[in-house]
Amino acid sequence: MELLAFGKTGWGDELFYATLMTIAVSITSMLIGFLFALIFTPLKLSKYKFLNIFGNFYTTLIRGVPELLVIYLLFFGGSGAIMYVASIFGYFEYIEINAFLIGSFAIGIISGAYSTEVFRGAIQSIDKGQFEAAKVLGFSKFTSFYKIIFPQMLRLAIPNLSNVWQITLKDTSLISVTGLVEIMRQSRIASAFTRDPLFFYSIAGLIFLILTFLSMKLINKFEAKFMNKG
Amino acid sequence: MDIDLIINSFPKLLTASLITLKLLLVSLIIGVFLGLFFAILRMSKNIFVKQFAYGYSYIFRGTPLLVQIFIIYFGLAQLEWLKKSVLWVILKDPYWCAIIAFSLNSGAYTSEILRSAFQTIHTSMIEAGKSLGISNKIIFYKIQIPIAIRQSLPAYGNEMILMMKGTSLASTVTLMDITGVAQKIISTTFKPIEVFIIAGSIYLFMTFCINKFIKLLEKKYNF
Known part of the structure; x- marks a missing residue:
């Protein structure tokens, strides 16, 4: 148990900060994933075949x-691509990207593909009458989406989004x-240091x-709470 | 775009895909049996047996596969009594460690899929069997299991694809599967895009085959 003590003697505080890092990366990735879903869900639902192909390519590839x-x-x-863009603007120094950013971005792309599928499923399961009613009442496309479709979609999507979060x-x-020093990395460091991988990987689990x-x-x-509102 | 690199690394990645396939098939087969076993335990009336099966699936579904591999490969090597036992022949080999981790993981997910499939079987089917005078054992093997397997095919297809993606983690315990070879080529040539295109296409092709295979089975066992 002294291995888990806080302070200099144990690994408790290191593992605690690593846990915070994992949570931070997860939340950031989930948000980046939502951004991707915001772009690709409309593409997948679009009337135009070309845009559909684009949206399907993303989800099929990532999944x-x-x-x-x-x-x-x-x-x-990643850093190669950014350096290439920078070189167009006349910047030729080596650019190193933060491990947190690149990691969150990578997980975000993956999480986005799953979120896209969830949102697409949710929108498709909304009754067609809702779209038609909005049209009949003279709502513009934009307001009918944000005021009528989006709130309903969110309710249908939340159970599946919790899977995406997991x-x-x-x-x-x-x-x-x-x-990036998150839980797994910290456990690896700690087990290399103490030669006790069984303990630290079990703690990570x-x-x-x-x-x-x-x-x-x-x-x-x-x-x-959310469901009761409706 | 480096066409030469694409042409050169294609055969390397293709041979590596054999290891990926081998890992996938062996762990899926063991996983199905584990899954069926634990799904049956989940339906037991004994609360301890039930809780044990639930705990198994909860732990393996609630932790990352990477943690599971690391515990089995790095963690178990630390136990002296295990090193002296016969099991060490298996556990010192990263290939078998990966297979154990993948099978246990796949077994947990499969047990959940099968359990929900068993639950969706209409009681009238079992009653019909009973009224025809079929014994409980035969009802289970000839009626419940075939229906449950048919019901769980679509979900199991997803599990197969998830497992295929999971085998990439074997590269973290020194196995040279597609991802392992891809990572090695990337870190020596620093040309990630070209390597990603080939490795990604091989994986996508495998996903495509799994999808087709499941569709075929669904069609065959349609009722």
Whole structure:
């Protein structure tokens, strides 16, 4: 137990900060994922075939290719791409991107593909009459989406979004390969230092279990509150 | 775009895909049996047995697969008594450690899929079997299990794809699967996009095949 003590003798405080890092990355990735979903859901639902192909390409690619491969692509290719853009503007120095940003972005792209599917499913399961009623009442396309479709969509999407959150939370363990000190990375450091991998990886598993358990409780509470409104 | 690199690394990644396929198939097969076993335990009337099966699926679904692999590969090597036992022959090999982790993980998800499939079976089917004088055992093996398997096919297809993506984690325990080879090529050539295109296409092709396979099975066992 002294291995988990806070302060200089144990790894308690390090693991605590690593847990905060995992939570921070998960939330950031989830938000970045929403941004992607905001772009690609309309594309997937669009009338134009060309835009559909674009939207489908994103979700099929991300859901069919391992997360680790996407992370490697962004981790090794990310700074290259940014340096290329910078060189167009006449900046030729080496640019190193923050591991937090690139990690959140990578997990965000993955989480976005799942969110897109969730939002698409939610919009498609809204009764057609709602769209028609909005049209008949003379709402513009924009207001009918934000005032009528969007609130209903959110209610239908929340149960599935909680699954996406779980997936995102567990996926953040993969960005430990980029060197960002989150739970997995910290456990690796601690177990290399103390030669006690069994203990520290079990602790890492336990922290993840607690995180998934607590977030489920929180989401269920939120869901109950939100659902009662309707 | 470096066409030479694409042409050169394609055969390397293709041979690596054999390891990915092997990992996937072996763990899926073990996973199905584990899943069926734990799904049956979940339906037990004994509360301890039920809780045990629930705990198993909760733990393996609530923690990242990476943690599970690391515990089995790095963690278990620390136990002295295990090192002296016969099991060490299996556990010292990263290939078998990956298979154990993947099978246990896949078993947890499969048990949930099968459990919900068992629950959706209409009681009238079981009653019909009973009224025909079929024994409980035969009802279970000849009526409940086939229907449950048919019901769970679509969800199991997703699980197969998730598992296929999961096998990429074998690269973290020194196995040279598609992702492992891809990472090695990327870190020596610093050309991630070209490598990603090939490795990604191989994975996508496998996803496509799994989808087609499940559709075929669904059609065949349609009722």
